[in-house]
Amino acid sequence: MSDTAAGPVAAWRAANLRRATLSLIGGALLLVSFSADVATGPAMLPISAVVRSLAGLGADPMLDAIVHNLRLPIALMAVVVGATLGVSGAIMQTVLNNPLASSYTLGISAGAGFGAALAILVGGELPLPENWAIPLAAFVFAGVACAIVGSVGRMRGATPELLILAGIACLFLFQALLSLLQFLASPEALQQIVFWLFGSLLRASMGKTTIVAGVLAVALPLLLKDAWRLTALKLGDERARALGVHVNGLRLRAFVVVSLLTGAAVAFVGTIGFIGLVAPHIARMMVGEDQRHMLPASAVFGALLLSLASLASKLIMPGTVFPIGIITALIGVPFFGWLVLTTGRVQ
Amino acid sequence: MILQARNVTVRYGSRIAVSDVNLEARPGEVLALLGANGSGKSSLMRALAALQAHSGTIAWDSGRASPGSIGYMPQDNGARAALTAFEVVLLGRMRTLGLRVGAADLAAAEAAMEEIGVSDLAARRIGELSGGQRQMVLIAQVLAGNPRALLLDEPTSALDIAHQLHVLDLLRTATRQRGLTTIAILHDLNAAARFADRVALMTTGRLAGVGAPADILQPMTLEPTFDVHVAVDLGSDGHPVVLPLRARSL
Numbered sequence: 001m002s003d004t005a006a007g008p009v010a011a012w013r014a015a016n017l018r019r020a021t022l023s024l025i026g027g028a029l030l031l032v033s034f035s036a037d038v039a040t041g042p043a044m045l046p047i048s049a050v051v052r053s054l055a056g057l058g059a060d061p062m063l064d065a066i067v068h069n070l071r072l073p074i075a076l077m078a079v080v081v082g083a084t085l086g087v088s089g090a091i092m093q094t095v096l097n098n099p100l101a102s103s104y105t106l107g108i109s110a111g112a113g114f115g116a117a118l119a120i121l122v123g124g125e126l127p128l129p130e131n132w133a134i135p136l137a138a139f140v141f142a143g144v145a146c147a148i149v150g151s152v153g154r155m156r157g158a159t160p161e162l163l164i165l166a167g168i169a170c171l172f173l174f175q176a177l178l179s180l181l182q183f184l185a186s187p188e189a190l191q192q193i194v195f196w197l198f199g200s201l202l203r204a205s206m207g208k209t210t211i212v213a214g215v216l217a218v219a220l221p222l223l224l225k226d227a228w229r230l231t232a233l234k235l236g237d238e239r240a241r242a243l244g245v246h247v248n249g250l251r252l253r254a255f256v257v258v259s260l261l262t263g264a265a266v267a268f269v270g271t272i273g274f275i276g277l278v279a280p281h282i283a284r285m286m287v288g289e290d291q292r293h294m295l296p297a298s299a300v301f302g303a304l305l306l307s308l309a310s311l312a313s314k315l316i317m318p319g320t321v322f323p324i325g326i327i328t329a330l331i332g333v334p335f336f337g338w339l340v341l342t343t344g345r346v347q
Numbered sequence: 348m349i350l351q352a353r354n355v356t357v358r359y360g361s362r363i364a365v366s367d368v369n370l371e372a373r374p375g376e377v378l379a380l381l382g383a384n385g386s387g388k389s390s391l392m393r394a395l396a397a398l399q400a401h402s403g404t405i406a407w408d409s410g411r412a413s414p415g416s417i418g419y420m421p422q423d424n425g426a427r428a429a430l431t432a433f434e435v436v437l438l439g440r441m442r443t444l445g446l447r448v449g450a451a452d453l454a455a456a457e458a459a460m461e462e463i464g465v466s467d468l469a470a471r472r473i474g475e476l477s478g479g480q481r482q483m484v485l486i487a488q489v490l491a492g493n494p495r496a497l498l499l500d501e502p503t504s505a506l507d508i509a510h511q512l513h514v515l516d517l518l519r520t521a522t523r524q525r526g527l528t529t530i531a532i533l534h535d536l537n538a539a540a541r542f543a544d545r546v547a548l549m550t551t552g553r554l555a556g557v558g559a560p561a562d563i564l565q566p567m568t569l570e571p572t573f574d575v576h577v578a579v580d581l582g583s584d585g586h587p588v589v590l591p592l593r594a595r596s597l
Contacts, residue, residue, distance in 0.1 A: 008433045008460055008469030009453045015431065015470065228444045234428035235435065239485075241398050242419040243441040243492075288472075289429040292446060 019287035026300040033307040037075040042319045077204035078310035079303040080213045084265040086302020088258045089276030095251045096160040102276040103262040107145045107170030112266040114174040115141025117181045117193045135267035142263030145170045158251040199270035199325025208268045215264040219257045227291040274332030348495045354403035357390045364390040366552040374526040379539035382549030388532045415442045418494030432484045433469040439491035459491035478505035499531040515542040536589040
């Protein structure tokens with residue numbers, strides 16, 4: 001007997017319950033991964049000591065410092081940045097109607113990379129400590145990349161094709177500028193630029209984590225407010241317009257919000273690939289493309305993936321923390337391949 | 348809603364797609380828009396739906412159509428989204444949908460699926476459906492919005508004969524019962540003859556004739572419009588039956 005035997009509404013409600021359950025399972029796995037991430041690190045601390053420290057019962061100031069100042073911010077940053085990249089990837093794939101869209105496609109990451117490299121190069125001249133100047137510059141230039149792409153969209157109509165073309169042009173522009181900076185940089189600055197471009201959670205702090213979480217907390221409700229209109233975009237621009245959606249306005253609005261999200265995420269941790277691409281794919285397979293479900297699910301699975309990657313970065317070579325950007329790419333590529341090959345079965 | 352279109356012209360750059368068209372349609376009436384490919388039917392329909400820049404005036408009940416009052420179904424039905432058929436129909440209620448979906452919206456979507464006869468497809472993903480099934484789901488989407496006018500661009504192009512008859516009869520009944528103003532672009536001249544109260548024939552952006560099917564579907568109007576030789580007879584039900592014979596230019 002089919003699901004619709006009890007009526008379309010009952011079947012839909014049952015499907016929604018299944019979707020919520022899958023997201024909750026993802027959330028539970030995230031909790032496990034987060035806990036394991038906090039419990040793991042080069043210092044090889046006993047898990048019981050970590051738990052005592054987290055509960056405020058720790059007696060060793062050194063151990064407390066490791067847990068509270070290093071592990072907790074990193075694990076939390078992995079969750080927050082993963083969620084942010086997941087949501088921004090989901091929105092980009094929706095508004096550009098392209099399953100390959102991510103912050104890379106539109107040159108936003110390249111803009112951030114250039115900004116960070118510029119700050120590293122002229123860091124001594126800036127009135128800000130380097131710790132903040134680099135993320136600020138990365139955020140500003142992510143915004144510049146968005147402004148360029150958005151301006152083209154405003155002038156010529158925000159069609160997915162045009163935005164992607166403008167984004168690719170932006171990507172090449174900032175990559176060329178980044179190469180120029182690398183060419184001009186001293187060996188020390190060049191090393192710092194390359195390390196930033198790897199992407200790393202080691203620069204995390206509770207303050208930075210709070211900023212990214214704050215941006216996500218503001219952006220997600222704004223995007224959810226447009227959830228049905230974003231869902232309608234999946235039927236094509238013409239049909240969305242026929243349903244009363246102001247397609248170009250919605251696309252540009254979503255684009256601005258997503259730019260802020262991506263800018264905030266990459267500013268503090270560098271360019272972390274694949275999360276923004278893979279998390280929405282997993283969410284889509286699990287809960288479909290009703291954006292009311294897909295956006296939260298993308299956040300959950302993005303957070304889970306980056307949290308797992310953070311854990312893996314510490315386990316691959318005990319005593320060493322690999323730059324997480326390398327881990328997400330190394331694990332992400334085969335994982336993505338597996339996803340693509342098994343999509344039919346998963347559905 | 349009464350449609351009054353005056354001197355409607357649609358341009359794409361220097362190309363004129365619709366030229367100086369005057370057209371009226373009344374509630375409870377089905378008007379079939381006919382014409383060869385590229386004759387400007389879809390452009391005119393998009394202009395009537397307020398989705399296409401144009402010159403001239405288009406008035407619905409002497410003014411602009413209120414939001415949601417026009418149910419426009421574009422030609423493209425290539426939706427591949429990971430959405431169920433029910434969700435696609437629910438989108439027809441866009442103007443009232445919130446994060447929590449209200450009972451009225453759910454009931455309207457369910458009723459529209461029931462009316463079109465696609466309730467059994469509700470839980471299937473739209474991308475998995477056949478072209479014809481998808482077309483029926485999208486018709487249900489348009490009806491779910493409870494519009495006062497229907498603008499349908501080739502609504503039955505992917506349907507088999509039985510489903511064509513079912514959908515066209517259903518649309519005609521809905522038009523009568525709800526007092527809708529229905530304009531449908533059709534390629535099947537015989538379906539238009541049976542289904543429509545009036546037909547409008549377009550040739551290279553201009554209206555070549557508007558009137559009762561028996562008056563317009565004649566060799567002298569059809570042959571220059573479609574560039575074919577045709578024979579026209581009266582069917583047993585009194586509707587004209589058009590038989591294409593051969594292309595004129597061959």
